[in-house]
Amino acid sequence: MLEVRSFAKRYESRGTVTEAVRDVSFSVEQGELLCVVGPSGCGKSTLLRSVAGLDRPTSGEILVNGTPVTEPPENMGVVFQDYSRSLLPWMTVSRNVRLPLDYKVADAGERQAATLRALEAVGLAGFADHYPWQLSGGMQQRVAIARALAVNPTLLLMDEPFASVDAQTRAELEDLLLQVWQEFGMTIVLVTHDIDESVYLGDRVLVLSRPPSTVATVVPVRLPRPRNQLDTKHDSLFADLRTEVLSAIGAHGQSAPAAH
Amino acid sequence: MTRRTLLAIEIVCPALAVLAIAIFTSRADSYYFPPLSGVVQSFADIWLSERLVSDLLPSMQRMAIAYAICVVAGVGAGMVLARTPRLMTACEPILEFLRALPGPALIPFGILLFGIGDTMKIFIIVLGAIWPILMNTVDGVRGVDPALLHMARVYRLPRRVVFSKIILRSASPRILAGMRTALSLTIILMVVSEMVGSTNGVGFSVLQAQRTFAVSEMWSGILLLGLIGFLANLAFLAFEKRALFWMRQR
Numbered sequence: 428m429l430e431v432r433s434f435a436k437r438y439e440s441r442g443t444v445t446e447a448v449r450d451v452s453f454s455v456e457q458g459e460l461l462c463v464v465g466p467s468g469c470g471k472s473t474l475l476r477s478v479a480g481l482d483r484p485t486s487g488e489i490l491v492n493g494t495p496v497t498e499p500p501e502n503m504g505v506v507f508q509d510y511s512r513s514l515l516p517w518m519t520v521s522r523n524v525r526l527p528l529d530y531k532v533a534d535a536g537e538r539q540a541a542t543l544r545a546l547e548a549v550g551l552a553g554f555a556d557h558y559p560w561q562l563s564g565g566m567q568q569r570v571a572i573a574r575a576l577a578v579n580p581t582l583l584l585m586d587e588p589f590a591s592v593d594a595q596t597r598a599e600l601e602d603l604l605l606q607v608w609q610e611f612g613m614t615i616v617l618v619t620h621d622i623d624e625s626v627y628l629g630d631r632v633l634v635l636s637r638p639p640s641t642v643a644t645v646v647p648v649r650l651p652r653p654r655n656q657l658d659t660k661h662d663s664l665f666a667d668l669r670t671e672v673l674s675a676i677g678a679h680g681q682s683a684p685a686a687h
Numbered sequence: 688m689t690r691r692t693l694l695a696i697e698i699v700c701p702a703l704a705v706l707a708i709a710i711f712t713s714r715a716d717s718y719y720f721p722p723l724s725g726v727v728q729s730f731a732d733i734w735l736s737e738r739l740v741s742d743l744l745p746s747m748q749r750m751a752i753a754y755a756i757c758v759v760a761g762v763g764a765g766m767v768l769a770r771t772p773r774l775m776t777a778c779e780p781i782l783e784f785l786r787a788l789p790g791p792a793l794i795p796f797g798i799l800l801f802g803i804g805d806t807m808k809i810f811i812i813v814l815g816a817i818w819p820i821l822m823n824t825v826d827g828v829r830g831v832d833p834a835l836l837h838m839a840r841v842y843r844l845p846r847r848v849v850f851s852k853i854i855l856r857s858a859s860p861r862i863l864a865g866m867r868t869a870l871s872l873t874i875i876l877m878v879v880s881e882m883v884g885s886t887n888g889v890g891f892s893v894l895q896a897q898r899t900f901a902v903s904e905m906w907s908g909i910l911l912l913g914l915i916g917f918l919a920n921l922a923f924l925a926f927e928k929r930a931l932f933w934m935r936q937r
Contacts, residue, residue: 481837498840505841512834516933517856526852527842558933578842 429455434487449639460615462625465635504575508587510567514559521555545577565596585617634675730907746888753812765824790815803884816872823865827858
């Protein structure tokens with residue numbers, strides 16, 4: 428579904444070349460949920476932005492369904508870290524969610540139905556006429572998720588989507604994500620700096636090394652689904668996988684970042 | 688202090704000031720400061736009758752047309768300049784010079800070019816009042832959060848939609864601030880251009896009254912100009928509050 432081949436990213440400013448990403452290759456299966464972790468500055472967000480078509484790799488290739496990415500692909504949803512900056516405060520929740528559909532789906536009834544379905548999926552059907560600033564941070568991020576769902580994406584990209592909310596809300600949103608993933612069945616690539624989160628959510632965890640980054644390791648997560656915050660996190664396998672990811676970052680990163 | 692107390696002060700203070708002026712002018716017996724009652728009387732006589740059509744209306748018309756041109760051209764040019772950095776770099780020194788040039792300084796040139804008709808006045812007003820709108824639009828558009836533009840690209844929103852629904856809206860607080868400054872400049876330049884070369888208008892009337900020693904009449908015109916400015920600003924604030932409703936709760 429998604430294929431990244433020898434992705435490399437270098438920045439040049441005033442004659443000095445900074446090599447952020449040296450060589451990263453991986454592929455993601457249809458319907459898979461891949462988490463990407465790595466030490467800070469390893470270029471995981473750059474990688475995601477390039478998959479989204481917002482940035483270009485210095486060298487290498489990104490293919491979505493066999494087509495090279497040169498601009499944002501169709502049927503893709505993206506959820507950014509900073510919900511407050513990606514929602515339009517002058518539009519109601521439902522207008523925000525419907526905005527991408529207005530220029531994609533011709534039939535008004537169909538647009539309305541897709542908007543409603545997306546809002547229901549994130550539990551915000553009752554807040555359609557509210558403005559984003561009338562909602563809590565966690566709810567605003569739900570709106571951003573609903574907007575991504577409304578376009579009925581085959582690929583959903585998430586850049587540290589839960590990094591700006593408190594721990595309680597974060598757990599709720601993680602479970603919400605698993606739920607909508609099941610309902611909509613899209614492929615998800617999620618970048619996070621939270622190792623617990625990556626293991627809890629992912630089918631596999633892709634660990635990047637410190638820059639200039641390469642793939643340190645790929646950890647398959649054999650935890651059973653459906654997962655839940657209590658049982659899954661108490662599974663001894665969860666602890667093992669967590670340690671595996673952490674040590675992969677530790678071995679290839681300068682210093683192991685904390686789990687939270 | 689409660690809202691009610693503040694409101695009471697806000698009403699009582701100006702009322703006291705008006706009262707003080709009324710008492711002072713009624714006792715002063717001064718040629719320069721005719722009694723307030725006389726000024727109000729001549730206001731009613733002049734501005735609520737024939738001059739409403741012959742002078743007030745033309746003034747308001749010039750203002751409205753010139754202001755509309757300022758807003759449309761200022762926002763339009765500002766958007767284009769902000770989105771084409773090279774053009775902006777090329778134009779910036781010229782713009783800075785034109786902005787620094789006092790509007791009334793161009794009146795002689797305006798008269799030379801257009802005579803003393805409406806076109807000259809509109810020309811002068813636009814050339815003097817457009818800059819805050821243009822410059823603020825440039826700033827506002829440059830300041831649009833890149834996150835919003837990324838979002839727009841990801842969801843493949845058409846260009847015109849990005850402009851109208853995201854960039855323009857995002858820049859609107861700055862644009863409106865510029866529009867407010869331009870509004871008071873518009874009134875100032877309207878008066879000045881009418882005083883220098885005109886055959887009608889409120890500014891013309893005030894100068895004419897002074898030249899014919901009709902002091903009450905002169906004051907009534909000044910009062911009218913004050914009211915126009917005050918009410919225009921009030922209306923603008925109401926409009927701004929509505930347009931920027933989404934900023935109040937942030």
